[in-house]
Amino acid sequence: MNDAAAPQGREGIRREGIRHGGDLTQAARLFPEAPAPWIDLSTGINPWPYPLPALAPAAWTALPTRGALDALLAAAAGAYGAPGPDSLVAAPGSELLIQTLPRLRPPGEVAIVGPTYGDHARAWAAGGHRVQGVATPDGAPGTTDVLVVCNPNNPDGRTWSPTDLLDRAADLAARGGWLVVDEAYADLDPGRSLCGHAGRPGLIILRSFGKFFGLGGLRLGFILAPAPLLDAVRAGLGSWAVSGPALAVGTAALADLEWQAGARRRLAGAADALDAVVRGAGVPIVGGTALYRLLDAGDARHLWRHLAQCGVWTRPFPEHPGREGWLRLGLPPDPDAMDRLAGALASFVRP
């Protein structure tokens, strides 16, 4: 790897293939001169993680047991308001579930409400489906077999009415279709979740554990769907797909409703504080959730590069035509990080 020739700006973004935030390996390669330590604002992961419980040695050494999995599913059903533990299947991250769904039905027409998290479109296209982006759930054509909606949406935070989504699921189910609702950020606003309706025909819900609980390295996610589809997902994952540490930590965290309520309050306050700093620097905020804020930075490559040169790693969206102004910022983890962000924003000179 030739660091001396590290590409920067939009070419850098494109040439390096930045598809996701969260990889400081890439940041350090592109901007070797940036001041350490890097402040990683490139993801929507809670910077105040659920405190790790003490793990029994068997969580590491033994094959995960059915009993441990049952406990996790019961805790998840409780946290998500699902009808019961049989409503869910656990996986090593919701990303793997995104890759799995397109294999479980014959190629068809897929409409994805966007711009949104890019792996949905990539996975369905790789599975041989015809994929098109639509601006709203109602904008999907009548021939749609699968409609994918992120609720709330990443990165702009748009939300959709649960009642409307249930209607769309019923429409799709009536002709053998699916509504896939990615609720990766729904922990922030549980009232908007469809998990209470899990099991309805045609309704598929994905949940991500790592974002809200601040444990992205743990790899844990869930799918809620009608039983035959859950059976197919379970069979494809094989035995023991979820690690012993993920079973133990996930069970403790999902059962801890008090921590979850506190985290919602803390995140909401932190998002407000971030907004104040960004707006104070004259940059408008155009969306987001309490785990990330979406800025309109004009031509975002300039602010992205400037922040990176200051050691602040953020997420631009050059892959979305017409959204070149978007820049997504996660929550600064502490006052020092907020100060460094504020200083970097203040020293930015628009070209």
Next chain:
Amino acid sequence: MNDAAAPQGREGIRREGIRHGGDLTQAARLFPEAPAPWIDLSTGINPWPYPLPALAPAAWTALPTRGALDALLAAAAGAYGAPGPDSLVAAPGSELLIQTLPRLRPPGEVAIVGPTYGDHARAWAAGGHRVQGVATPDGAPGTTDVLVVCNPNNPDGRTWSPTDLLDRAADLAARGGWLVVDEAYADLDPGRSLCGHAGRPGLIILRSFGKFFGLGGLRLGFILAPAPLLDAVRAGLGSWAVSGPALAVGTAALADLEWQAGARRRLAGAADALDAVVRGAGVPIVGGTALYRLLDAGDARHLWRHLAQCGVWTRPFPEHPGREGWLRLGLPPDPDAMDRLAGALASFVRP
């Protein structure tokens, strides 16, 4: 679950669907009166695990980085003698890779050298392939598209010559076929591994991390194969399939060649000690590896039930017709466990 009516004996084995060892939830349900604690000899997992290194908080909190994955692949390539880190793809357990392979080629004829680990046959059959068992690699019919061999084999420990297997891979590759070599227990005898030949046409190798390193809960496995197949596996797994703790612990353990050499010696000695106890009780040993020993117990359901009633959980094979005598024992983890096993064997009265 009605514990009072817990079925026992072969009916219990069948009715409960015991497909794998390692789940004491099941043991306790079937034999609620057994003395605690259970001694779990039902798997082939090293009872002396690699000592967990201190984990950086980011291993839990952050999304796994490309740099962490590269370090793991380099350590794995070194430990396995693979040509380089590009020869491997990491997954959350080799079990998931077993489920993945049948989806990556059109339905065809699959020959599996057995009796062996049952999930190979289940996964290929579920993928629409025609599956037959064969007694040896040379016994596969000329129409075979995919030949699956476990080397060494589980549970009987049979091994196959690397040279012969490479010849079979070349034969199969010449007509678009695959040789799948499951090396889940090859760490015990690295000289027999084909990993040094990874990348050859038609040759697919699976490695399991958890068994030899005694960390079955971590979920980590590898596939070595020609580059286009690795690309397909990688795409199906999506980003971040391997957890941060698995990346960190796996990297440390796979790079620790001295620990690995010591573990080989210790396991060989422990297997000899187990053999002495079993033979002293008059039960013949018919195969195995240094991580498990295979007994011929006549009609194994009797000895299996007796040991379970003594709190010793072992693995019978009622699913293999003609092998009803087989009983597999893992290594007792300490002298107390060995004593309890010896006592249980001594008190067995053949019906």
